[in-house]
Amino acid sequence: MAALLTIKNLRVQFGAFPAVDGVDLRLDAGDLLAIVGESGSGKSVTMLALMGLIDAPGRVTADALEFQGRDMLRMSAAERRKIIGREIACVFQDALSSLNPSYSVGFQIGEVLRVHLGLRGAALKRRVIELLELVEIPDAARRAEAYPHQLSGGMNQRVMIAMAIACGPKLLIADEPTTALDVTIQAQIMALLLRLQAEQGMGLLLITHDLAVVAEMAEAAESARAGSNQVAVMYAGQVIETGAAPAIFEAPKHPYTAALLAAIPEHNRGAQRLAALPGIVPGALDRPVGCLLAPRCGQVQPRCQSERPALLTGVRCFFPLTRNSEHV
Template identity: 75%
Template sequence: MLLNIKNLSVQFGAFPAVEGLDLQLQAGELLGIVGESGSGKSLSMLALMGLVDAPGRVQADCLEFQGQDLLRLSPKQRRQLIGKDMAMVFQDALSSLNPSYTVGFQIKEVLQLHLGLRGAAATQRALELLELVEIPDARNRLKAYPHQLSGGMNQRVMIAMAIACNPKLLIADEPTTALDVTIQAQIMDLLLRLQREQDMGLIMITHDLAVVAEMAQAGANSVAVMYAGQVVESGPLPALFEAPRHPYTEALLAAIPEHNRGAARLHALPGIVPGALDRPRGCLLAPRCAYTQARCANELPALTKGVRCFYPITKQEQAHA
């Protein structure tokens, strides 16, 4: 198994920002993590990468990558692993790249740190990487600074840096958020092509269900739906989206514009994700859920058979919806 996460939690004081997260990924598999802002999608993967600083506290029953216990690695061992075998593409490329150095210098820095490449060998490999991510006039782009490139080009540079050492696992954190629609499609196609060609495990973090639908067409294995720091439903694609069992998954799908053709307004889920001071005693979705019953307000459901709900939606209810 490439990645095995059991009961991962990230706490800030008494606030559980991520709670009881379980995820498994085999080599070469594609996993989507979906949920609205504040659901803990990015934070859970930052915890995996060792990028949660104090006062955040990361705990897990199991946090393994290729059989290695990540919680027991020394800082030196983790630095050797992160960026080489496990890499991450962040959503804001311009703030992730150093504005004081050319993109070529920054790619070569990764190659020197993890592969020991220097001089002409590093330059040649950096050039190959820019061509691999389909940057035109790659040789001249090596000399460019981030501010001289478009948002889409900078995102391609970030992808080039992430795949420089042929990682076994690539985590893409909303990599298309700040880009034009046509550029978003290009970046998605690029990531999915690289995942297939290099047989990487790929975790795609997104709030956009259209992205997940595209992943399903590309052969994504499964998706995990997160809400308020918890996985509320997980399962294979496209089956999970064709027959959602959790009310939150159903609400996300109902809000897609294509599902609201002819309606006066888009379907919306009322309320907001609970924070540190308004966390419900029972089910975290209960104050916003159309199916809530008395038990939901007082008891916290466990994730059972891929759904965290006392009253999962049945096929009969879906048929009458």
């Protein structure tokens, strides 16, 4: 049986700069895959490539970029439009800028239903209200007439989720879905995504920079359903560690994963300073010859500076950490 999503050797180039550099990912129906990394790691660009949203001068190549066995790279724009928004849906990170301020939220949800399912009239209005109720928006009939600026950030994010699940997608991509929301609302949105995934049997691909969010979601998903919970850590366009949650949090193998975990505030209670990884993700002009993390890694050795490691047994590192290793 074909995987829901298969990505092999995906590359996205902007000129000579590899924004995504040989990424391999797989997601099965009903599973959760979290892609984690700092801003500039290539997480969102990977998903934009999947949806055909990389414009010139960007160039996308892959050995495989398949959704349910269908080649997303070779299909026409018209064929892709039938899939994106219906079978593959995305919740973007800033709901207020993603929604159109000139139309009510009900109209915008209805537009998805009109385009992909052909709904009209009373059936359309009824389905819009059902979707708003499904994402736990109170007084749904009245809120459907509201404009984005009249709703809170959390409510607008729920509207985005309602739009995304309107056609019963098989794959839901959540790109930093809790950005700019307070902690209480973040937890509610994450719980909502997990509930909808469990009820509708969707594959859920979560993109985030926050490992704490992934750990909480994986723990909640573990107790709620039987699906697999996987994590892929990205750095500078490459997947540098993959593993099952929560095992990857308990025993990270890559120094970068360990550094991300060490920076979680809960792990710094009683410390004078929050643990931090020095430096920034390399760009087009400062890409190292060897391991891409070498200039920032506290465990760097001469080999790391001259050779680039491959992803072997789930980790891209010549000197992976063990349970007794010190974190970066």
